Amino acid sequence: MSVKNEMLLLLLVIICIKYTYSWSYNPYCWLAECCNKDAIPGDINKLRKTLKDRVYGQHLVETVVDALAAHWSSHYKPSKALTLSFHGWAGSGKNYVSKFIAESLYKRGTKSKHVHHFIGRIHFPLEEHTEMYKENLYIWLKGNITNCAKQLFIFDQVDKMPANVLNAIKPIIDYRDVVDGVDYTKAIFIFLSNTGSGLINEYYEEQWNKGKKREELRLRDFENLIAQGAFNEEDHYIPFLPMQESHVIECIRDEFRQRGVMGPSPLHINEAFEFIQWGPDHSKLFSKTGCKRISAKVGVLVAKYYRPVNEGNDEL
Numbered sequence: 001m002s003v004k005n006e007m008l009l010l011l012l013v014i015i016c017i018k019y020t021y022s023w024s025y026n027p028y029c030w031l032a033e034c035c036n037k038d039a040i041p042g043d044i045n046k047l048r049k050t051l052k053d054r055v056y057g058q059h060l061v062e063t064v065v066d067a068l069a070a071h072w073s074s075h076y077k078p079s080k081a082l083t084l085s086f087h088g089w090a091g092s093g094k095n096y097v098s099k100f101i102a103e104s105l106y107k108r109g110t111k112s113k114h115v116h117h118f119i120g121r122i123h124f125p126l127e128e129h130t131e132m133y134k135e136n137l138y139i140w141l142k143g144n145i146t147n148c149a150k151q152l153f154i155f156d157q158v159d160k161m162p163a164n165v166l167n168a169i170k171p172i173i174d175y176r177d178v179v180d181g182v183d184y185t186k187a188i189f190i191f192l193s194n195t196g197s198g199l200i201n202e203y204y205e206e207q208w209n210k211g212k213k214r215e216e217l218r219l220r221d222f223e224n225l226i227a228q229g230a231f232n233e234e235d236h237y238i239p240f241l242p243m244q245e246s247h248v249i250e251c252i253r254d255e256f257r258q259r260g261v262m263g264p265s266p267l268h269i270n271e272a273f274e275f276i277q278w279g280p281d282h283s284k285l286f287s288k289t290g291c292k293r294i295s296a297k298v299g300v301l302v303a304k305y306y307r308p309v310n311e312g313n314d315e316l
């Protein structure tokens with residue numbers, strides 16, 4: 001073989017390898033998580049369905065689905081990263097919805113290496129380390145987004161973080177187009193906080209007393225109450241409404257269903273329901289903890305009353 005032919009062969013091999021690596025059935029991607037359609041299906045229909053089936057009393061969340069659908073749509077090139085800000089009381093579903101978003105967009109859901117979950121009190125506890133947190137955050141965001149543009153960053157308990165930490169990502173969020181060879185525009189940021197939840201609840205109670213239906217409330221009704229998120233520049237502010245009796249019961253039923261109990265007895269639903277505390281003091285209209293802790297409670301009930309008889313022999 002002449003040198004020329006050898007060079008040609010080498011070139012061919014290189015081209016082949018390059019193509020295999022960008023191919024979604026690349027054997028490497030069977031084991032590791034790649035940055036392709038397989039690992040990141042971005043399944044908006046699944047998200048729509050899950051939210052409809054498993055999130056109760058939060059009709060305003062639909063805006064999120066539309067925003068996500070638009071952001072990763074193949075017909076549209078976003079001009080900047082997408083930022084969503086979720087506000088509401090504990091247990092109103094902010095974390096729940098974030099989890100469903102991760103599970104619909106990424107095959108490995110919250111375990112995906114493209115999904116990052118930061119919790120204010122755990123990851124950024126100390127005011128005096130603010131500069132270090134900022135540096136790390138910037139490096140991580142840049143590093144991850146360089147490797148794969150479609151990253152999801154969830155910041156929980158934003159109101160518990162030192163005020164300046166998120167300034168580190170402000171430039172990343174504001175960048176339009178490519179900077180230093182990094183395209184930040186496909187990234188998604190979700191900020192969760194209790195900020196504004198008192199006002200949301202008050203406003204909701206006021207409307208409820210006037211006889212207005214929950215489903216009639218519009219996003220713009222809440223705009224002035226929560227237009228103060230992590231940066232004041234998020235694309236969408238979503239209020240999570242406080243949970244009332246009917247929503248809590250739906251949550252309980254859902255937890256039973258998740259454990260294979262399709263028709264729990266009213267007695268057992270009641271048992272799960274009883275431990276919930278209601279507020280505010282004057283009206284007792286809302287569950288103070290939303291649907292939080294219901295899962296554990298129902299788990300205990302299912303083990304107690306519904307465990308199949310053939311499971312373990314202490315039933316004999």
Ligand SMILES: *[C@@H]1O[C@H](CO)[C@@H](O)[C@H](O)[C@H]1NC(C)=O
Pocket residue numbers: 116117139140141142143144147
């Ligand atoms: C990606 O983010 C994680 C934190 O979620 C960080 O530990 C890791 O170092 C980052 N990767 C790169 C390449 O920067």
